[in-house]
Amino acid sequence: MDATQQEILERLNASGKGTVLEALDISVVEATKEKVVASMPISSKHLQLVGYLHGGVSVVLAETVASLASVMNIDTARQMAFGLEINANHLRPKRDGQLFAVATPIHMGRTTHVWDVRISDEKEKLICISRCTVAVVDRPPDDGDPLFKK
Template sequence: MDELLHNTLMEHLGMQVVEATPDKVVMTMPVDSRTHQPMGLLHGGASVALAESAASLGSLLNVNTDEKTAVGLEINANHIRSAREGIVTAVATPVHRGATTMVWDIRITNERNQLVCISRCTVAIIARKPTR
């Protein structure tokens, strides 16, 4: 999994894959200067990036990657609680696994297992284009 994150936004923000199966993806992200907004709180966009990353990875694990790939189509998020430091953990589970779209529920919690963000992400399943 580490090679998937190399030279990406996920690597830059310090995300790590803890668990990755077709039924569940768990990823972590530090709350630090890379993920803060100007007031020193976890940036909502960083939470959304974590949520979409987990949903996209889960979608990839549900398709034949020789023929298909997964790309984010729509995401929403409700930011429930702020965080200033530590690690947040995203747990993504599928709500719908179709041939052309997948929908994932993502819950992000802090180190005390308190809900920080809840998100739903729709992922498009598209044909993989040949690499040049």
Template sequence: MEFHNTLMEALEIEFIEIGEGKVIATMPVNNKTRQPFGYLHGGASVALAETVASIGAAALIDNEKEICFGLEINANHIRSKRDGVVTATAEVVHHGKSTMVWTIDIVDEEGQLICMSRCTVAVVPKKK
């Protein structure tokens, strides 16, 4: 999947797997994703988390008739990171008709937890 002129392109998010109920993507820790003190910005982690949850939700809906939007997200930033790559794995834990809930773990190259997040995604009919 390619996402030109989007936040995903700006943050260099790359999708590794988009499956039914599971999405994996990576994001570099670099000058685009660091806060002023040189560490991975919490907002960049949250953007990655919501991205994988939203793409996962979009894979589970009828895209001809429905669209999905992030409704709520929370994140706990567990460990800091200065450089390298982080990997987000999102898994659906609730798949309802109008909402989905996803858990997202973001880890470093050694599998250490950097951030854990939960995202609720709203599923709404497309306007005609």
């Protein structure tokens, strides 16, 4: 039985509890094989010392949607996805508001996936462009599927 989009979102967001996703308030709002979208509000914990969005936070958001996009395209009972390489161009500074990261595929190989990630704000202004390569590896024996752990 295939899970509904709502069930997938609930599983993905629940699996983020206690992780960097929870710490940075990242929520997955759409997840398909072709696209993953996440949102993140900008608060003081997302800022660098002079009060602007920290570039590293944008990179965390970008790698999050890219890795989850790979998860949507693998057999999670047998495989895992890990960020292998990422680059980011920070195009515009931001102090507050909401960010939306959208990952779409560039290349879908057997052991690597490459994702284009666009991070925009609530006014649809582009904040960051990233490309992330994700490694697809075999899951260790008896590790189980984290999306289905109780």
